[in-house]
Amino acid sequence: MSDIVTIILLFVTLLILLGAGVWVAFALMVTGALGMWLLSNAPIGPIIATTLWGHSTSWALAALPMFILMGEILLRSRLSQDMFTGLSPWLKRLPGRLLHVNIFGCAIFAAVSGSSAATAATIGKMSVPELTERGYPNDMVLGTLAGSATLGLLIPPSIILIVYGVATEQSIARLFVAGILPGLMLMAMFAAYVIAYALIYPSRIPDDQDEMSFGAKVRASGRLVPVLALIAGVIGSIYIGIASPTDAAAVGVVLAVVLSWANGSLSFAMLKDSLMGAMVTSCMIAFILVGAAFLSVSMGFTGIPRHLATWIAEMGLSPYALLAALTVLFVVLGCFLDGISVVVLTTSIIMPMILEAGIDPLWFGIYLVIVVEMSQITPPVGFNLFVIQGLTGFDILRVAKAALPFFLLLLLAVALITLFPGIATYLPSLMGN
Numbered sequence: 001m002s003d004i005v006t007i008i009l010l011f012v013t014l015l016i017l018l019g020a021g022v023w024v025a026f027a028l029m030v031t032g033a034l035g036m037w038l039l040s041n042a043p044i045g046p047i048i049a050t051t052l053w054g055h056s057t058s059w060a061l062a063a064l065p066m067f068i069l070m071g072e073i074l075l076r077s078r079l080s081q082d083m084f085t086g087l088s089p090w091l092k093r094l095p096g097r098l099l100h101v102n103i104f105g106c107a108i109f110a111a112v113s114g115s116s117a118a119t120a121a122t123i124g125k126m127s128v129p130e131l132t133e134r135g136y137p138n139d140m141v142l143g144t145l146a147g148s149a150t151l152g153l154l155i156p157p158s159i160i161l162i163v164y165g166v167a168t169e170q171s172i173a174r175l176f177v178a179g180i181l182p183g184l185m186l187m188a189m190f191a192a193y194v195i196a197y198a199l200i201y202p203s204r205i206p207d208d209q210d211e212m213s214f215g216a217k218v219r220a221s222g223r224l225v226p227v228l229a230l231i232a233g234v235i236g237s238i239y240i241g242i243a244s245p246t247d248a249a250a251v252g253v254v255l256a257v258v259l260s261w262a263n264g265s266l267s268f269a270m271l272k273d274s275l276m277g278a279m280v281t282s283c284m285i286a287f288i289l290v291g292a293a294f295l296s297v298s299m300g301f302t303g304i305p306r307h308l309a310t311w312i313a314e315m316g317l318s319p320y321a322l323l324a325a326l327t328v329l330f331v332v333l334g335c336f337l338d339g340i341s342v343v344v345l346t347t348s349i350i351m352p353m354i355l356e357a358g359i360d361p362l363w364f365g366i367y368l369v370i371v372v373e374m375s376q377i378t379p380p381v382g383f384n385l386f387v388i389q390g391l392t393g394f395d396i397l398r399v400a401k402a403a404l405p406f407f408l409l410l411l412l413a414v415a416l417i418t419l420f421p422g423i424a425t426y427l428p429s430l431m432g433n
Helices: 003-019 024-039 044-056 059-075 079-091 099-113 116-133 138-153 159-168 172-178 180-200 214-239 245-262 268-302 304-315 319-334 339-356 361-375 383-392 396-419 422-429
Strands: none
Touching (some): 003 024, 024 044, 024 268, 059 159, 059 245, 059 268, 099 138, 116 138, 159 268, 159 339, 159 361, 172 180, 172 214, 172 361, 180 361, 180 396, 180 422, 214 245, 268 339, 319 339, 339 361, 361 396, 361 422, 383 396, 396 422
């Protein structure tokens, strides 16, 4: 059987398994085992056993459940109310006024949750009823929430960057730091769009400037200090090199418990729910990762990645042309799969091509996350769209239409980091080895 026919067969098998509702990890392992059976004589059973054990005991993977637990604890605390109270007095004089709460609130929560869906749910529960009641246009309320919640995938500590780092053996600490400037750039782009909208359509933005003294604004902002200190402690300790991502995640969990206790939201029931939520999410992601690890190993035995890399090299595509083709591929995949599945499904096949084209794998991780962010707000399986549909009751196509401008801004961000790769690589270059 030729390599091309085998590749098509394996791809169709994977699609059939995923379409039938088989767990992603099982679908990956079955596809990998089929490929080994067709194209190699390697012993499948022992390789599955050693791969699953080796990748499930990775120390780098320990950061994943810790950051998820930190986000789960803060998700159930009064963080979102504190953020709205602390942010809104300062944003009412900006064009667009309280629409910016969605952007900055999502950015802050993204830095303590690492999850796009959790960010959309937490900020949406607080902001959507408030902004709707005040008369802000529904499309802008939905769009700013859907677009800004994607920052949960990029701003560290990002769960998907941990997944990418483990799957590709890249430094998670350097990936976290690489996500800082692109995350801030996206925040600025989203805010600029809201400002431009407010200047073009001033009548659509309600005039709700409540008069507050400067002292009152400062006192209200005091509620932001604990969570900002948590963010600075977690990310700062990684950046200056005194803690690994796993160490920083453990400290973050302790600080999240302390913050919850300080604002009166800590209880045994809350801790129990947080632990259960973190366990379910962590097991799901870890299981997908070990399935992807076996697929990656099996592909190495079949030689398919090497043949694909050679085929791409023979096509003579420039790095820009390769990235353009991959962008289309990832967006299409993101219409049917969640972001983590997209990353683990493709890295074993894509990375040889990336290395062959001379593209920095650290930079590629940030590029990949931004493209996956785009897929979070594309129907029919944009996770952020489902979350916001559940919160608001609006039709998913209505939410997708509202998110379209932010999809285009994410596409512009991909172009910017491609033209100016230093946006992603500058800060990691200052960290040393």
